[in-house]
Amino acid sequence: MRVMGIDPGLTRCGVGIVDGRPGAPGAMVAVGVVRTDPEAPLADRLLALDDGLRAFLEEHEPEAVAVERVFSQHNVASVIGTAQASGIALLAGARLGLPTATYTPSEVKSAVCGSGTADKRQVTSMVTRILRLKEAPKPADAADALAIAICHLWRGGVKARIAAAVDRAAFKNESAR
Structure with missing residues (x-):
């Protein structure tokens, strides 16, 4: 599966595209x-x-x-710009009929680093390792976007398969009645 991860920002919006599947390291396509x-x-x-x-x-x-x-910060002006960028990012995917998902920063950190409180340096280091890159992606927005794509590959793909299995089971139960 190919996933485009987006770290929304109005001035700098990170974009990372990764090919992969749950449980596998994945490969960077673009950043x-x-x-x-x-x-x-x-x-x-x-x-x-x-x-x-x-x-x-x-x-x-x-x-x-x-x-x-988007999560609440102390700087309201920054949150508003990030929220606007996030809306544009979701719209860009939806416009093409692509499934879209959102993840909190702690969900991404937990998926990539094993800890929801990992710092930016740890996230960048793990993204570099997971994708077997020769050097760390820069700037941090780009590394974060790759982390978001990895999170979706590892968590979103599993969630989607579980939801599909539940839907199939419900359909079979309805058909059996």
Whole structure:
């Protein structure tokens, strides 16, 4: 399965695309950052973000999109921009009919590092190891995006298979009546 992980941000939005399956290391397909001009009008920045994400989607054709869920911070202005970027990221995947999922930062850290309280350095180190990269992806937004994609591969794929099995069982029970 190919997953596009997105670390949403209005100025820097990390994008990481990984091929893999649950329980396997996976392989990095692409990594990058979509940047917008902080001086530009908000609508232009959101459009630039959408254009940049669409270019990654069209070039790499992922089967799913995973986005880091926005969490409350002390800086309300930062949270609002991140939430707007998150909405654009989810819309970009949904527009193409791709399944989308969100994960909290602690879910991503736990999936990749084994601890929901891991720091950025630990996440980057584990992403580098898991994907067998020669050097750490930079900037941190890019490494985080790869971590989000890995989290979805390892957790989201399993969740989807469980949900499908439950649906099949429900259908069989309904058919048997």
